[in-house]
Amino acid sequence: MATKTTKAKKADNQDFSKYIRWFWMAFTGGVLIFAFVFLLASWGAFGEMPDHTVLENPRTNLASEIISSDDQTLAKFYFEDNRTPVGYDELPKNLVDALVATEDIRFYDHSGIDARGFLRAVFAKLTLRDKGGASTITQQLARQLFIGVRDKESTTNALLQKVKEWVIATRLERQYTKEEIIAMYFNIYDFGNNADGIRSAARIYFGKEPRELDVKESAMLVGMFKNSSLYNPRPSRNPVGTRNRRNVVLAQMAKYDYISEETKDSLQATELDLNYTPESHREGLATYFRAHLTNVMKEWIAENPKPDGTKYNLYNDGLKIYTTIDSRMQKYAEDAIAQHMPRLQAEFDNQNTPDRNPTAPFLDLESEEIDGIMKSAIRRSERRRHMKYDLGKTDKEIEASFNKPTPMSVFAWREGQYVEIDTVMKPIDSIRYYKKFLRASMMSMDPKTGHVKAWVGGMNYRHFQYDMVKQGKRQIGSTFKPFVYATAIDQLQLSPCDSFPKAPITIEANKFGNPEAWTTKNSGGGYSGFQTLKSALANSTNTITARLMNEIGPQPVVEMAQKLGVEQDILPVPAIALGTPDISVYEMVAAYGTFANKGVYNKPVLVTRIEDKNGTVLFQFQPESRDVLSEEVAYVTVNLMEGVTQYGSGQRLRDKWRVNQTLFKEIGTGYPYEFDNPIAGKTGTTQNQSDGWFMGMVPNLVTGVWVGGEDRAAHFKSINYGQGAAMALPIWGLYMKACYADDNLNVSEEEFERPSNLSINLDCTNFADYDTDEDADDEENVSDEIDF
Structure with missing residues (x-):
């Protein structure tokens, strides 16, 4: 019995050992299969696997980064991956x-x-x-x-x-x-x-x-x-x-x-x-600058391929673009426009109610002319382009769509703030709605380096995408006069103290190639007596500017403007003395920068260097500069323009409370400015008050501001609000107040540096103006007591 039991135990042990062997065989097999599956996967049997090179450089789309001069990220370029x-x-x-x-x-x-x-x-x-x-x-x-x-x-x-x-x-x-x-x-x-x-x-x-x-x-x-x-x-x-x-x-x-x-x-x-x-291409800081920079970068990419011959991709190669824009100054510039424009727009709307102006927002136009403006706007619209070229719609279908009510969000000012209003409106009505808005732009630059510190092409990029810093060119009015004065000083060695009669002057037909005789007048009258050049520029006296043009001729003035950086052709006729050419803010700031920089022109700089994603420098900017004026002529021209802010159309920059107190109480503080440091500048107002300009300079910062409607037919009826001193100057003042309040910016409050070899007399103490006419003689200073 015992023997049988022993055999049974041995049999049981053998059966158990079999299970153990099967277990280890299965386990080992499973491990081998698992390892084999891993091996197959590593060989790519189940799909492509990254090799050693790809693991070292994973393929990810990297946005290109726009970096400000104060080391802040302004925005990024990207398609899908920011x-x-x-x-x-x-x-x-x-x-x-x-x-x-x-x-x-x-x-x-x-x-x-x-x-x-x-x-x-x-x-x-x-x-x-x-x-x-x-x-x-x-x-x-x-x-x-x-x-x-x-x-x-x-x-x-x-x-x-x-x-x-x-x-x-x-x-x-x-x-x-x-x-x-x-x-x-x-x-x-x-x-x-x-x-x-x-x-x-x-x-x-x-x-x-x-x-x-x-x-x-x-x-x-x-x-x-x-x-x-x-x-x-x-x-x-x-x-x-x-x-x-x-x-x-x-x-x-x-x-x-x-x-x-x-x-x-x-x-x-x-x-x-x-x-x-x-963060999107239509939101955030410096939207207009970023849009312009896109084109700058595309040009650079086209001319600078990678070492392997392929082109850089602005949207996923992770480039680092170091710009001259200062994020703080950019914000101050945008804030200044956002503070002033709702106030100005409120008065513009008040003057263009249906009762006061049945053709609002246009003035002085017949119905046929207005129809022409609207049809032109339709032809240029993105809606028409999309329907015609992307959707293949007929002209009849496109025209019908502009008269069909459509849900949309529109721009508006509400209590001094930008808002978007959801509404239903015919696209043709929305075009007319946007025509009523006054636009604004400004650019600020260090004249010593050409570095652009702020660039604001408009009020809101989502709704007003046309960049009025460089794309838009508008008639510049009296801001052109310093070019005439600088040419006259250069050629005739005139002093700011030299006096000229204010009487009307006629430049005969055929002189300087002018086909007709040209007679100037001062908008406010005031033709008796004499006036120094400094007072004449400060008060924008047209007749004296015309006298200078008669002495030197228009061709030297055109050549001067082009040396100062004006790019487009200017017809050399006497009328340019009063600012008939269309010029951009970009060109004007660069030109005025030459005066502040002792006669040396610096081409505006936007990008200082470009790096790839690994930090390798791909581009380092080289300054482009040229001598235009002697240091003496540049300084005398600046001295003339200082008179504009001392006792001319820019004097309100130094005033305290020469404003409408009731309106001030309603819209808040911010005006006036009370600057007491040296400032050179010039206001500009064009025909019918369609464009308002102010160019302002301190030794290390030149800033230009333009304000006007999209169409020249949308403008203030009176010069009280339609002059550059009311439309554009307040933006400059608000911007500079913010810059001066920021001690880290080091914006100059010093005198412009006087040349050591100055030979032209600047002491006009014994050269006072005199006249016998009580009429105002400043087209841009008719009313100092305005609501701004």
Whole structure:
């Protein structure tokens, strides 16, 4: 019996050993199969796999970055990916802690695959207690860089994708440090709302750089990794869900002792506190400058290929474009326009009510002329272009569409602020609606270097896209007169103290090639007596400017203007003395900069250098300058223009309360300016008050401002509001007040530097003006007591 029992035990042991062998054989086979699957995946059997070179340089679209002179990001160029990578050292510790605590607590202990986490996830799925996946941070990075969205419909494909993730993750771990993997993960993720990567996300959602994020802000952004579309913090999307998800991240941070329980509880009770600052090509700072820079960069790219002969891509090659724009001065410039234009527009609207002006916003036009303006606007419209060339619509269909009510958002000023109004309007009516708005533009430049510090092409790029700094050229009025005076001083060695009669002058027909006789007059009368050149320029006396033109002729003045940087052709006729040419703000600022820079012209500079994504310098600007005037002539011209702000049409820059007090109380403070430092400048007003200009200079900053309607037929009826001193000068004053209040800008309050060899007399004490006519003789200073 005992023997039988022993045999039975041996048989049982043999059967058990068989199971053990089968187990190890199955286990070994499984391991081999698993390893073989890994090997096949690494060979690319389940789809293309990144090689060593690709792993070193993952293919990601990087936005090109526009950087200001004060090292701020103005904006980016991108099509789909608004991504600018940052290094690990630019990420705050709380952001990294939030990521690790929430996504992969054993991140620093594994080599790309967390076996323990994977087995836990498998067990959870088998027991129907799914608590989420077990993808490590490295696996998630691998998926986003090289694989894409996982196929949820096919289990087989999903498993194969998982294997590919594992293979790539292990390779990434060998290729990069843990810190580099975390930085890449933050840089690759799409946080929604054009927030590609952590830098864009921090700027768009909180108006900060990543290093400035606090704990709760970091927690919100990390929470978005779960699903940025679902957990979108914008008020119109899912702020409640986003806040709940943020609190989950804070709980995870407390669970793993990255923050205390007390900190967690206090932060979970707070709101999201967004500072939503969208980044798009039509929003943000310096929109008009950025639009112009696009064309500048496209020209540069066409002429400067990569070493391999291919062209740089402005939108995904990650170029860094260092510009001369100062972000602070740019903001002050935009703010100045935003402060002044609603006030000016309110008065313009008040003067153009249907009762006061049945043809509003146009003045002095017949109905046929207005119809012509409207038809021309339709021909130039983007709506017509799109319908005709993109949609292939007939002219009849296009015309009908302009008379069909359409939902749209339109620009408006409300209580001194820009707003968009949702309305239903016929497109033809919207064209007329926009015709009523006065436009404004300005450019500011350091004359010593040519560096452009501020560029504002209009009031709002979303609704007024035509850039009036460089694209638009408008009649410049009396701001042209310093060119005449400078030429006369250069040729005749005149002094600001020299006096001329104010009487009308006629330049005969055929003199200087002029086909007809030309007689000038002063808009306010005042023809008796004499006037010094300094007083004549300060008060914009037309007859004296005409006398200078009669002495020197128009051709030398045209040549002077062209040397000063005026680009378009100017017809050499005497009438140019009063500012008939159309010139851009860009050209005028450069020209006036020559006077401030001792007679040396500097071509305006926008870009100082361009780097590729690795920091290699691709372009370094070379200044373009030329001598135009002697230092003496330039200084005397500046001295003449100082008279404009001392006792001429720009005198209100120094006044205290020569304004309408009632209106002042209603619209708030900001005027007047009370400058007491040396300022040279010139106002300009064109025929019918269609354009208002002010050119203002201090030794290290020249700024030009233009204000007017899109059409010259939209203008103020009277010169009280229609002069440059009322339309444009206040913008210059507001801008300069803000610049002077910022001590970091170092805008000069000093005297213009006097040449050591000055031989022209500037002391006009014994050369006083005299006249016998009480009429005003300044076309731009008829009313000092205006409402601005």
